[in-house]
Amino acid sequence: MTDLQITTPVPTVGSSTAVVDDETRGAAGLTAKNVACWFGTKKVLEGVGLDMAPGQVTALIGPSGCGKSTFLRTLNRMHELVPGATLAGEILINGVDIYRGAIPVTDVRRRIGMVFQKPNPFPAMTVAENVVSGLKLSGLKVTKSEREDLIESCLTKAGLWNEVKNRLGDPGRALSGGQQQRLCIARSLAVSPQVLLMDEPCSALDPTSTRRIEQTISEISESVTIVIVTHNMQQAQRVSDRCAFFLAAENEPGRIIEEGPTKDIFTNPRDSRTEDYVNGRFG
Amino acid sequence: MFNSRSPSRQWTVRRRAKADPVTSVTDVVETNALEKDRVTPVVRRGKVDRVYRAVATLSGSIVFVVMALIGGFLLYRGIDALRLSGWGFITESQWAPDMGGAFGIAAVLPYTVSIALVALFLAVPISVATALFITEYAPRRLRRFLTATIDLLAAVPSLIYGLWGLFYLQPRLITLSKWLADNLGFIPFFKVNEDFGTSLGVFPSSTFVAGVIVSLMVIPICTSVMREVFGQAPPGEREGAMALGGTRWGVVRDVVLPFGRGGIIGGSMLGLGRALGETIAVTLIISPSFDAKWSIVEQGSNSIAALIALKFSESTETGISALMAAGLALFVITLIVNTAASSVVNRSRSGSATEI
Numbered sequence: 001m002t003d004l005q006i007t008t009p010v011p012t013v014g015s016s017t018a019v020v021d022d023e024t025r026g027a028a029g030l031t032a033k034n035v036a037c038w039f040g041t042k043k044v045l046e047g048v049g050l051d052m053a054p055g056q057v058t059a060l061i062g063p064s065g066c067g068k069s070t071f072l073r074t075l076n077r078m079h080e081l082v083p084g085a086t087l088a089g090e091i092l093i094n095g096v097d098i099y100r101g102a103i104p105v106t107d108v109r110r111r112i113g114m115v116f117q118k119p120n121p122f123p124a125m126t127v128a129e130n131v132v133s134g135l136k137l138s139g140l141k142v143t144k145s146e147r148e149d150l151i152e153s154c155l156t157k158a159g160l161w162n163e164v165k166n167r168l169g170d171p172g173r174a175l176s177g178g179q180q181q182r183l184c185i186a187r188s189l190a191v192s193p194q195v196l197l198m199d200e201p202c203s204a205l206d207p208t209s210t211r212r213i214e215q216t217i218s219e220i221s222e223s224v225t226i227v228i229v230t231h232n233m234q235q236a237q238r239v240s241d242r243c244a245f246f247l248a249a250e251n252e253p254g255r256i257i258e259e260g261p262t263k264d265i266f267t268n269p270r271d272s273r274t275e276d277y278v279n280g281r282f283g
Numbered sequence: 284m285f286n287s288r289s290p291s292r293q294w295t296v297r298r299r300a301k302a303d304p305v306t307s308v309t310d311v312v313e314t315n316a317l318e319k320d321r322v323t324p325v326v327r328r329g330k331v332d333r334v335y336r337a338v339a340t341l342s343g344s345i346v347f348v349v350m351a352l353i354g355g356f357l358l359y360r361g362i363d364a365l366r367l368s369g370w371g372f373i374t375e376s377q378w379a380p381d382m383g384g385a386f387g388i389a390a391v392l393p394y395t396v397s398i399a400l401v402a403l404f405l406a407v408p409i410s411v412a413t414a415l416f417i418t419e420y421a422p423r424r425l426r427r428f429l430t431a432t433i434d435l436l437a438a439v440p441s442l443i444y445g446l447w448g449l450f451y452l453q454p455r456l457i458t459l460s461k462w463l464a465d466n467l468g469f470i471p472f473f474k475v476n477e478d479f480g481t482s483l484g485v486f487p488s489s490t491f492v493a494g495v496i497v498s499l500m501v502i503p504i505c506t507s508v509m510r511e512v513f514g515q516a517p518p519g520e521r522e523g524a525m526a527l528g529g530t531r532w533g534v535v536r537d538v539v540l541p542f543g544r545g546g547i548i549g550g551s552m553l554g555l556g557r558a559l560g561e562t563i564a565v566t567l568i569i570s571p572s573f574d575a576k577w578s579i580v581e582q583g584s585n586s587i588a589a590l591i592a593l594k595f596s597e598s599t600e601t602g603i604s605a606l607m608a609a610g611l612a613l614f615v616i617t618l619i620v621n622t623a624a625s626s627v628v629n630r631s632r633s634g635s636a637t638e639i
């Protein structure tokens with residue numbers, strides 16, 4: 001697990017397929033059409049349609065248990081990893097269905113990265129190895145100098161470079177929780193994803209780390225489409241361009257109640273339930 | 284991790300003297316705490332806790348008592364023979380204590396270790412692969428079926444393995460032995476004495492055959508331990524690896540194997556312990572040899588356990604004492620192996636990482 005140095009001078013990052021077409025680089029649009037999800041026989045999402053435009057930040061908000069995480073996980077095919085989990089509907093990246101075979105599942109997940117609620121760096125790897133772990137995992141090759149550049153640029157983008165530049169050889173788990181989360185963001189960025197999904201990335205973090213990550217989001221959002229689940233209304237307002245409000249009535253699957261520009265959702269919602277929620281009156 | 288070498292700066296809180304206790308603000312005063320000031324936390328235990336602790340400690344120490352008793356017994360019974368042979372016990376390869384001849388473990392011990400190593404050499408990769416297949420690749424139904432089958436295999440008595448190995452496997456295996464001798468004969472392990480030629484007749488009852496059969500007994504044990512550990516690889520890390528576009532193999536290599544390192548070592552050592560001590564199957568297979576040799580495919584092998592089993596009923600007093608001494612040697616080696624293994628396991632990451 002120690003030696004990541006790949007000496008063969010082969011293609012650049014992000015070209016797992018022989019032909020490097022623009023479809024697989026730069027921020028991509030993601031579209032969900034009529035998505036429904038089940039865990040076993042329990043239907044937890046129904047009729048979810050959402051357009052996530054390239055380079056925009058979309059926030060998913062809603063009370064606990066309404067299916068935000070489930071929806072997010074359908075967007076990069078993590079949902080199907082849960083035993084018994086199924087779904088219906090379509091998810092398109094730049095217009096191509098991700099579930100119906102045109103794109104290999106590993107490519108789907110590389111192009112649509114994910115940051116989890118709980119930081120999950122690889123503990124057996126050093127900080128530097130963690131950053132480039134995605135290359136190794138998905139079989140991408142880089143030269144040593146490319147690797148070093150990538151480590152620095154991704155850690156810089158994730159706002160972690162200054163804190164760890166002298167500890168690149170430390171194990172990933174030696175970092176603080178907030179630093180680990182930023183390491184996970186850096187790790188996701190290293191495989192140059194077109195979309196980055198974030199499931200409550202700041203819920204375990206202090207205000208400073210939270211601010212740092214929000215800053216990171218606005219810095220990277222030009223080159224990568226971001227979908228973020230958050231329970232923090234201020235955060236949704238600060239970072240997102242658009243907002244989707246999920247709600248599940250009792251014993252009913254969750255749905256999107258309202259979706260639109262963040263400003264409208266917070267200042268001028270069409271649905272009274274949205275208004276109640278964003279003003280903290282329930283959920 | 285927190286035992287700083289130099290006196291470290293610490294914060295202590297001191298109340299302002301004579302201030303109104305309700306409205307007073309606590310002051311944070313920076314002082315230089317000295318090493319001698321470090322606190323040893325006092326733990327006061329409740330009664331139930333104390334009782335439980337006592338019981339647990341007692342049961343834990345039984346293990347050590349039994350170990351000490353076994354070691355002591357073997358030493359006590361074997362000491363006469365050891366006095367008789369002196370260092371010869373280690374350097375002598377013949378075994379003739381009953382006729383007043385020389386005896387020693389210079390041949391039996393290397394044979395014992397070679398059989399165990401052959402067994403482990405085959406069993407470890409197969410077990411790792413099987414355990415990975417069960418935890419990572421097999422569909423859920425097959426997973427349950429395989430797990431049950433492997434546990435069943437672990438329960439098959441070694442006598443059965445021995446008989447099956449002797450009558451079924453050996454005649455087929457020696458073809459492989461011959462192939463090894465013919466094609467890899469330049470390696471000392473696979474060389475056979477030219478005088479015998481390389482007819483199939485020189486290959487049965489060898490270290491290799493015994494090792495293969497012992498490996499069959501070891502595989503289920505190793506696989507069980509490894510499967511258990513691989514299955515506990517943290518789901519968060521697995522998902523993290525998947526979400527980066529990781530292939531299944533990538534997840535195995537970067538998450539499951541690093542996490543399971545301790546289990547691989549632990550399972551192997553458990554297997555090694557079993558292989559070193561395996562008696563009946565080895566006794567059935569080998570034809571005892573007291574001349575150590577490099578070749579593992581050539582007829583003639585031995586093991587301490589088989590030696591004891593074969594000679595026990597027909598030995599004189601000195602002979603029995605000598606067998607006890609051989610048993611002691613086996614016991615000590617097993618202890619060394621396991622201690623070495625557990626120190627490796629302890630140093631690697633065991634269980635999940637510390638939560639933050």
Ligand SMILES: Nc1ncnc2c1ncn2[C@@H]1O[C@H](COP(=O)(O)OP(=O)(O)OP(=O)(O)O)[C@@H](O)[C@H]1O
Nearest residue numbers: 039042044062063064065066067068069070071082
């Ligand atoms: N693995 C699972 N098996 C069965 N049901 C599940 C599973 N995961 C989630 N659910 C159910 O699916 C529904 C949606 O869960 P989900 O985790 O998507 O909610 P959420 O909106 O992310 O909530 P939170 O804000 O608390 O994270 C819940 O009713 C939950 O009980």
Ligand SMILES: [Mg+2]
Nearest residue numbers: 068069070199
């Ligand atoms: Mg959630």
